[in-house]
Amino acid sequence: MKPQRAEIISIGNEVLAGYTVNTNATYISRQLMSIGLPVHWVTTIADEQEEILRALQTASTRADVVLITGGLGPTPDDITKKTISEFFHVGMAINSEVLKDVKRFLKERDRPLTEINKQQALLPLCDAYIRNPRGTAPGLIFRREKRHFYFMPGVPDEMKYMVREFIVNDLKKTLHLIPVHNRLLRTIGFPESFLLQRLNPILKKYPQIQIAFLPRQIGVDLRFRITTEQRREVEKLDRLVQLIREEISEYIFTDQEIELEEVLGQLLSEQKLTVSVAESFSGGLIGDLLTNIPGSSVYFLGDLVTYSNASKMQLLNVQKSTLEKFGAVSKQTAVEMVRGVQQLMHSDCSMATTGIAGPGGATETKPVGLAYIAVRCKDKEIVKEFHFGSERRVNKRRGANSAMELLRRLLLNIE
Amino acid sequence: MKPQRAEIISIGNEVLAGYTVNTNATYISRQLMSIGLPVHWVTTIADEQEEILRALQTASTRADVVLITGGLGPTPDDITKKTISEFFHVGMAINSEVLKDVKRFLKERDRPLTEINKQQALLPLCDAYIRNPRGTAPGLIFRREKRHFYFMPGVPDEMKYMVREFIVNDLKKTLHLIPVHNRLLRTIGFPESFLLQRLNPILKKYPQIQIAFLPRQIGVDLRFRITTEQRREVEKLDRLVQLIREEISEYIFTDQEIELEEVLGQLLSEQKLTVSVAESFSGGLIGDLLTNIPGSSVYFLGDLVTYSNASKMQLLNVQKSTLEKFGAVSKQTAVEMVRGVQQLMHSDCSMATTGIAGPGGATETKPVGLAYIAVRCKDKEIVKEFHFGSERRVNKRRGANSAMELLRRLLLNIE
Numbered sequence: 001m002k003p004q005r006a007e008i009i010s011i012g013n014e015v016l017a018g019y020t021v022n023t024n025a026t027y028i029s030r031q032l033m034s035i036g037l038p039v040h041w042v043t044t045i046a047d048e049q050e051e052i053l054r055a056l057q058t059a060s061t062r063a064d065v066v067l068i069t070g071g072l073g074p075t076p077d078d079i080t081k082k083t084i085s086e087f088f089h090v091g092m093a094i095n096s097e098v099l100k101d102v103k104r105f106l107k108e109r110d111r112p113l114t115e116i117n118k119q120q121a122l123l124p125l126c127d128a129y130i131r132n133p134r135g136t137a138p139g140l141i142f143r144r145e146k147r148h149f150y151f152m153p154g155v156p157d158e159m160k161y162m163v164r165e166f167i168v169n170d171l172k173k174t175l176h177l178i179p180v181h182n183r184l185l186r187t188i189g190f191p192e193s194f195l196l197q198r199l200n201p202i203l204k205k206y207p208q209i210q211i212a213f214l215p216r217q218i219g220v221d222l223r224f225r226i227t228t229e230q231r232r233e234v235e236k237l238d239r240l241v242q243l244i245r246e247e248i249s250e251y252i253f254t255d256q257e258i259e260l261e262e263v264l265g266q267l268l269s270e271q272k273l274t275v276s277v278a279e280s281f282s283g284g285l286i287g288d289l290l291t292n293i294p295g296s297s298v299y300f301l302g303d304l305v306t307y308s309n310a311s312k313m314q315l316l317n318v319q320k321s322t323l324e325k326f327g328a329v330s331k332q333t334a335v336e337m338v339r340g341v342q343q344l345m346h347s348d349c350s351m352a353t354t355g356i357a358g359p360g361g362a363t364e365t366k367p368v369g370l371a372y373i374a375v376r377c378k379d380k381e382i383v384k385e386f387h388f389g390s391e392r393r394v395n396k397r398r399g400a401n402s403a404m405e406l407l408r409r410l411l412l413n414i415e
Numbered sequence: 416m417k418p419q420r421a422e423i424i425s426i427g428n429e430v431l432a433g434y435t436v437n438t439n440a441t442y443i444s445r446q447l448m449s450i451g452l453p454v455h456w457v458t459t460i461a462d463e464q465e466e467i468l469r470a471l472q473t474a475s476t477r478a479d480v481v482l483i484t485g486g487l488g489p490t491p492d493d494i495t496k497k498t499i500s501e502f503f504h505v506g507m508a509i510n511s512e513v514l515k516d517v518k519r520f521l522k523e524r525d526r527p528l529t530e531i532n533k534q535q536a537l538l539p540l541c542d543a544y545i546r547n548p549r550g551t552a553p554g555l556i557f558r559r560e561k562r563h564f565y566f567m568p569g570v571p572d573e574m575k576y577m578v579r580e581f582i583v584n585d586l587k588k589t590l591h592l593i594p595v596h597n598r599l600l601r602t603i604g605f606p607e608s609f610l611l612q613r614l615n616p617i618l619k620k621y622p623q624i625q626i627a628f629l630p631r632q633i634g635v636d637l638r639f640r641i642t643t644e645q646r647r648e649v650e651k652l653d654r655l656v657q658l659i660r661e662e663i664s665e666y667i668f669t670d671q672e673i674e675l676e677e678v679l680g681q682l683l684s685e686q687k688l689t690v691s692v693a694e695s696f697s698g699g700l701i702g703d704l705l706t707n708i709p710g711s712s713v714y715f716l717g718d719l720v721t722y723s724n725a726s727k728m729q730l731l732n733v734q735k736s737t738l739e740k741f742g743a744v745s746k747q748t749a750v751e752m753v754r755g756v757q758q759l760m761h762s763d764c765s766m767a768t769t770g771i772a773g774p775g776g777a778t779e780t781k782p783v784g785l786a787y788i789a790v791r792c793k794d795k796e797i798v799k800e801f802h803f804g805s806e807r808r809v810n811k812r813r814g815a816n817s818a819m820e821l822l823r824r825l826l827l828n829i830e
Binding site for chain 1: 430432434436442444445446447454455457458459460461466636698701702705707710711716717719720722723726775811
């Protein structure tokens, strides 16, 4: 059987102008990939009749499923619905069910029903529509010669709701999709080029499995995928993942779609430990990342961003003689910071960063990107020197990641 | 004269799989828009010969300029270059200049010259190539019947370099582009629907100017654009912007492509004031944002992320009786925090946040999203109650923005 393929058509002048990143397409692609329906084309066009017609025409010749976002808004000059009617040779009519939904939506928000709102219920005669509890524009479904067309609003929140709550299930029911099996290993601290070299002998033995090396700021994601109905093939997938896990175990921080701060939070929770932070180089980013995780208040006690020398001395008890002799950007200062914050906050563990984030601040002996990071847990301690790059934000992020990774390794007794 | 239009073709399986967001297209669109060459189509396809040929064919029928990213990597199974040769009916040959560049690039990095690297210099016979100091794959230019094709690697850093340093100038020289004039007003605190209503009477008088309302997390960006060679038309643009500025002046925080944290930093610098922060609700985000700005160490003294009640009392001198009587999430606690951190850090100004970021932590009287934010400068003080939503990260971000906006208003004596 020929594998079925999807196309996304994004209608959006803002995307074309470069004002908006097309994250809608990314979201849809991932959702469809997870049910075994790969997206093979993404087409972004202007909100113009001719362009919409042409894109629908092209998609009709090649895709089994076409998902269209944007252009269904309430503005009166909106031409998408008229164009849809024309393309499918259908008329338009007020849909009373949708009108009820629109009225309810507005009433719940104490907003008046305007003529423009009423127009939202004027729809091309489609095969089915998708209700929209997050807004006033419903989704539209057309089915033609085994092809499925889903029209959705461009508002990310409304589009995501429709895909997640309706379209994914509709596709599963309507198409015969071969199940897809995904596995993920997130690595940190192993350069991509060496990773490929190291793993190649193992990967070569599993040619049937699709593998992607995806570099991110923190490290490289390894994604494995097989599309199959056979259990034995899935077992092969798991065997490959297990082999790789064994080969580079200490560099893998998770096999889930989560970030390092969540992994660290889970470790701290499991080991019933608390943590505090003292940041100079990373300027509050570690605290921000840790507190992005719901429930982090259980293990996260606080974070002192001590940017000035005075605050390092006053709050963290860094010695004046240390700052004078070695400077604020030194191994010695990092150690005194990590000890100082642990003591002050009465936490089990602590992290500290000091460095030169750039672009200014470099001295003859201390270049931009130099950083010292210390972590502590009870009376075990690690401190390391890092050489990051020249971009301030990237440096902060790499510093924060390095601090969390050092603490993860300390908690797991790695090295 | 018919306006000239560009198409972007992104070759990338990672984008189609939803693993990577197509920020390359966003970057190119903005760069081209700034020189008056709007992108009218973005097409994302798989790295397959048939797809590449078809996309190039389609683009040749409609676009004046075609920019292709991706598929020029060093991997031996790369089929893009072969496909390009076929499409333009040209042969391939080793380009000795490019080979020199590749050798130099590798030598500078102490990397050996492999057979794969050498292949980078094997190029379709194009009309010109673009040197790549950031990597080993050069860009390729073909010119056919007034159409211009630019092929670039998909690595963002290499692609951006080529667009910024070469392609933009090449297009300016080669095409007769009508200058485009852009203006921006970034607003905060004025809901989009009311904004449109309020400004419509003014906007209607300037039908020749393109206006986009772009909602962002912080507020709404107003973008104005006119493509013209006539100075009088540009004067109209500036008159419109001036009228809108007068109409909603206090809600406009900048007319530059910068964020609120940078605007606030500039104000603090100008007024020679220092700032410190005490964060509970926003968990370090304000410190992170402020320290994203180069040179912030001049005015930013430090940030105490006091997540626990104990740390609020110990570090910020919040009174036990206040916490017991009003709770940590209260106007009274916010005020004691903002005063405490100002005193402790000896700063001129200070900001403080306390609230329930969610999803947990709500009580009968205090729902998720409730927050109190206080700002202080010398002995002037503002404290306000906010009701944000249910999403933790969005809440943190809105809290941080609100704190910075309150301080901006205090510094400018708005309200």
